[in-house]
Amino acid sequence: xxxxxxxxxxxxxxxxxxxxxxxxxxxxxxxxxxxxxxxxxxxxxxxxxxxxxxxxxxxxxxxxxxxxxxxxxxxxxxxxxxxxxxxxxxxxxxxxxxxxxxxxxxxx
Amino acid sequence: xxxxxxxxxxxxxxxxxxxxxxxxxxxxxxxxxxxxxxxxxxxxxxxxxxxxxxxxxxxxxxxxxxxxxxxxxxxxxxxxxxxxxxxxxxxxxxxxxxxxxxxxxxxxxxxxxxxxxxxxx
Numbered sequence: 001x002x003x004x005x006x007x008x009x010x011x012x013x014x015x016x017x018x019x020x021x022x023x024x025x026x027x028x029x030x031x032x033x034x035x036x037x038x039x040x041x042x043x044x045x046x047x048x049x050x051x052x053x054x055x056x057x058x059x060x061x062x063x064x065x066x067x068x069x070x071x072x073x074x075x076x077x078x079x080x081x082x083x084x085x086x087x088x089x090x091x092x093x094x095x096x097x098x099x100x101x102x103x104x105x106x107x108x
Numbered sequence: 109x110x111x112x113x114x115x116x117x118x119x120x121x122x123x124x125x126x127x128x129x130x131x132x133x134x135x136x137x138x139x140x141x142x143x144x145x146x147x148x149x150x151x152x153x154x155x156x157x158x159x160x161x162x163x164x165x166x167x168x169x170x171x172x173x174x175x176x177x178x179x180x181x182x183x184x185x186x187x188x189x190x191x192x193x194x195x196x197x198x199x200x201x202x203x204x205x206x207x208x209x210x211x212x213x214x215x216x217x218x219x220x221x222x223x224x225x226x227x228x229x
Contacts, residue, residue, distance in 0.1 A: 001170065011210040034215035035155075036188055043222065044153060045144075049215035055208075087153055091213035095160070095167030104206075 002026050002093050004100035006086075012108045019075040021103045024034045024087035028068045032092035035064055038102075047086075048073065075105075080103045083107055110218055112204045117223030128223060129220035130187040130204030131134060132217055135218075136184040137161075141207035143216055144189050146200035146225075154203070161210035171197075194227045201225075 003026040013019050015052050021032065031051035036044040048064035051071055061076045075082055088100040116128040128144070144156040157178040159166045166178050179188040187204055201224050205216035 032213075035190070036216075038153070043205075043219035044216070045219075046208075046215045046217045049208065055215070088155075089155070091215075094212055095158055095165045096169070097155050097158065097167070097213055098142075098169075099155055101193065102152045 001096075002029070002090055002098055004088055004090055004098050006088055006100040006103050008103060009101065010104045011027065011105065012106050013078050014108045015080055017078045017108075019078050019082075019105060021073045021086055021088075021105075023066075023071045023073070023091075023100050025039055025069045025071075025090055029071075029087075029090050029091075029092040031067050032069050032090055033064075033066070034089045035062075036087045036090070037082075037084045038087065046085065078105070080107075112206065112218055112220035113208070114202060114204045116143075116224045117202060119226045119228065120194055120195055121229050122194060122227055125196060126191045126225060127195060128189040128191065128202055128204075128225070130189075130220060132185045132187070132206070135206075136182070137185050137187065139210055141210055141213055142153070142178075142180060142187045143205045144178060145203045145205055145211075145219075146198075147203070147222075148200045154200070155201045155210035158207070158213060159187070165211075167195045176181065186204075191225070196227050199225060 035048040201222040206218040
């Protein structure tokens with residue numbers, strides 16, 4: 001099974017900060033990786049798929065990069081609406097997939 | 109409006125069965141792979157199961173393999189999850205989600221509000 005490790009598990013940042021979240025896979029994924037944002041009491045929202053493709057309607061301050069085992073989600077200038085939990089998800093192991101453990105972005 | 113509505117969650121005793129349903133509206137599920145994802149309150153997301161657009165390929169998390177079965181009825185625009193031999197650790201909010209692709213999984217772009225399953229004696 002492919003294990004997904006996110007780091008950090010928690011980040012405290014201010015509005016306007018650049019925030020980078022890392023996701024590491026236990027084996028190569030090519031670019032079969034997606035990123036989600038989840039706010040309290042809400043369903044997750046897809047941000048990025050295929051490691052770097054921004055979903056339509058998602059602000060351009062969000063970007064994804066990486067391939068193989070190491071991936072990053074970057075928020076170029078953190079906005080008040082961005083405080084949430086972020087999850088990576090691999091689908092290389094089709095027809096199975098796994099989520100990372102999540103990274104909570106909180107206001108400093 | 110594109111929407112997914114889950115139903116069927118309830119309180120059930122360990123060892124019993126439950127069937128979840130997910131009704132789609134505003135789009136045809138025949139164009140999409142579909143998934144079940146669960147979440148214990150305050151915890152992370154756990155993918156449970158997925159199924160390709162035509163049902164010819166299904167996948168399961170190790171934690172539910174052999175106990176849960178995913179199915180779909182494209183004619184009824186609905187997704188199902190048959191849950192047998194339920195355990196206390198299956199207690200969670202269960203989400204239905206649509207994949208942006210019909211076969212290989214790319215990402216889940218539409219989610220329901222979830223239905224709660226509680227397994228307890």
